[in-house]
Amino acid sequence: MAGKDDLKLLGLVASPFVQRVRIALTMKGVSYEYVEEEHLPFSKSELLLTSNPVHKKVPVLIHNGKPLCESLIIVQYVDELFAGRPILPADPYERATARFWAAYIDDKLYPALVGILKAATEEERAEKAKEMFAVMERIEEAFSKCSGGNAFFGGDSIGFLDIALGCWLFWFEALRRMYGVEIVGTSRTPLLAAWAERFAETAEAKEVLPEADDAVQYAKKLHAAAAAK
Ligand SMILES: N[C@@H](CCC(=O)N[C@@H](CS)C(=O)NCC(=O)O)C(=O)O
Secondary structure, eight states: OGGGOOEEEEEOTTOHHHHHHHHHHHHTTOOOEEEEOTTTTTOOOHHHHHHSTTTOOSOEEEETTEEEESHHHHHHHHHHHOOSSOOSOSSHHHHHHHHHHHHHIIIIIHHHHHHHHHOSSHHHHHHHHHHHHHHHHHHHHHHHHHHTTSSBTTBSSOOHHHHHHHTTHHHHHHHHHHHOOOTTOTTTOHHHHHHHHHHHTSHHHHHHOOOHHHHHHHHHHHHHHHHHO
16 A cells, blocks of 8 residues: 555654654655755645644645644544554554543643743743643553563554653753753653663664754754744
8 A cells, every 4th residue: 555655754853753754654665755844834835724724733744745744643644544654553442541541642741842942941841841741651651551561652662652652852952951840750750761772772762853953953843932032
């Protein structure tokens, strides 16, 4: 099937959401054309605006001319479309649980991270960091249950939740460098700290995940734009 498919991914290097899709496509061994939306978030290409008129955000995967939006939905589509290594768990209960925690990551982790990034004072940043630590502690519990003692949420190789969370690792490192906030430290979340090391060593993470410096540079761009307002 992969040979007949025309796949174009609209992305942004600094976007963890885009990295989810890239990891999924890499896991399936599928080739695709990658198009960087290099002026985001300041301006958007016509292709992005017409492909994702509702949210106007990346990632967008255009499959044989038809656009798909929202990273977790795209990852599930890729899993259903292509044979090869499965991404979602086969068991319906485990599959629903993985979706629950992926939604939790997007609902809680993302706003906490943005809060750390946008904090106007050190006090505010410390408050947002505390929120983030509480989120990570919850995910630590989820890891303990979902992994069943294996190396990854998905068992002995990476799956849906590993992708949903692992895509954030380069931003975690960026926040550590910028503000000294350690999001996956061994004292609060020892299981996730060890998981993060294993995830970073997978072939998919090595091939796909950007450098922390890409996130640092993007954060600087956003801060400069906010300061110029
Ligand atoms: N829920 C979306 C989030 C996507 C998202 O926030 N993308 C950002 C880049 S990280 C974007 O395109 N921002 C452009 C904008 O906000 O105008 C997903 O999972 O795909």
